[in-house]
Every structure is written in C-alpha cells, then in structure tokens.
Amino acid sequence: MGAITESADGAIAVQGDETSLTFTAYEVRLADGTTIAHESRGGDMSSVWATDLGGDWFVEVAHLGDGPAGGELVMTVSHIGLDQTRRWVTIGALWADELPAHVAPSWPVAVDLALGLMEGSPEILPAAVSKDDVEALHQRLLGALHG
Structure with missing residues (x-):
C-alpha cells in the first residue's frame, strides 16, 4: 500500500507498491540508490523525468x-x-517565504508554470503551503522584477 510522508527537513517520501523514492528540492533518490537531478546540478535530467512506483502510483519530476x-x-x-x-x-525550492535582493527573471516564469500543475485542486506539499500562497509568491516575484 502506497503512502506519502513529509519529513522535518522538507524531504518528501513516496512509497508505491513496488518501490519508493525521496524528493528534495534539487534531487530525487530512488530506493535502488539512483539519483535524478537537473543537469545544472550535475544530473542527467534536462526537463522531465517520470516513473511508475507500482500499485497505480505515478511520479513526474520536472x-x-x-x-x-x-x-x-x-x-x-x-x-x-x-x-x-x-x-x-x-514546488520544492521554487517556494520562498522571503525574497532575496535579486530575483532572476526565470523564477516567476517557473512559479507560473508550477501554478498550472495545481489545476484540479491537488494536495500541495508541504501541507503548510497553499495554492493561494503560491499565487501570492508569484505576484511578489513579478513586483520585485517590474516594480
């Protein structure tokens, strides 16, 4: 039986019926030790990676x-x-309570795309963050860029 758990350090564990993985803001570690990370962080993933954990549990990382x-x-x-x-x-490290002094132009675009993933009312992890919070972050990022 599958499950999703959040740890105090922000990692999210997903247990399917056949295997599991742990998601952190910059990498995914599968039960067999395989690590998935974006190529800018030394990994092989350029845009999207997906897997079936068994028992009708599916994961997409982007x-x-x-x-x-x-x-x-x-x-x-x-x-x-x-x-x-x-x-x-x-949305991992795309989330921020406070904005840094400099906001990269790509950050609000990435958050906007993440908002698209939230259509249809999925559960947001970590549970302390809501879709409204992410929308407010998007507006703060746009404000920091465009005044």
Missing part, C-alpha cells in the same frame, strides 16, 4: 526553470484508485 538558486525541481504524484484519482504537487 525542471520548470531556475528559481532562486537554479536547478530547482517540482514533483507531481498521482494515485489512481478505484473510486478516485488523487494528486499531490510540490
């Missing part, structure tokens, strides 16, 4: 553009059950 540090990843998880399909989205 690099939507650079955020505050570059190479940030986002993840969507889908579980297709008999009665309903559930989805979770995490």
Whole structure:
C-alpha cells in the first residue's frame, strides 16, 4: 500500500507498491540508490523525468526553470484508485517565504508554470503551503522584477 510522508527537513517520501523514492528540492533518490537531478546540478535530467512506483502510483519530476538558486525541481504524484484519482504537487525550492535582493527573471516564469500543475485542486506539499500562497509568491516575484 502506497503512502506519502513529509519529513522535518522538507524531504518528501513516496512509497508505491513496488518501490519508493525521496524528493528534495534539487534531487530525487530512488530506493535502488539512483539519483535524478537537473543537469545544472550535475544530473542527467534536462526537463522531465517520470516513473511508475507500482500499485497505480505515478511520479513526474520536472525542471520548470531556475528559481532562486537554479536547478530547482517540482514533483507531481498521482494515485489512481478505484473510486478516485488523487494528486499531490510540490514546488520544492521554487517556494520562498522571503525574497532575496535579486530575483532572476526565470523564477516567476517557473512559479507560473508550477501554478498550472495545481489545476484540479491537488494536495500541495508541504501541507503548510497553499495554492493561494503560491499565487501570492508569484505576484511578489513579478513586483520585485517590474516594480
């Protein structure tokens, strides 16, 4: 039986029926030790990577553009059950409570694309962040760039 858990350090573990992975803001580590990271962080992924964890648990990881540090990843998880399909989205290090002095022009674009992943009311991870929070971040980023 699959599950998703959040740890205190921000890592998100996804357990399917056959295998599992752990997502952090800049890499994904599979149960067999394989690591997935964006090529700007030394990995092989340029835009999207996906896997089936078994038992109708599916994961997609994407690099939507650079955020505050570059190479940030986002993840969507889908579980297709008999009665309903559930989805979770995490935007990792694209999220920030406070903005740095300099905002890269690619950051609000990446957040805008991440908002597109939130259509259809998926659960947002970490649970402390809502879609409204991400929309407010997007507006703050645009304000920092364009005044």
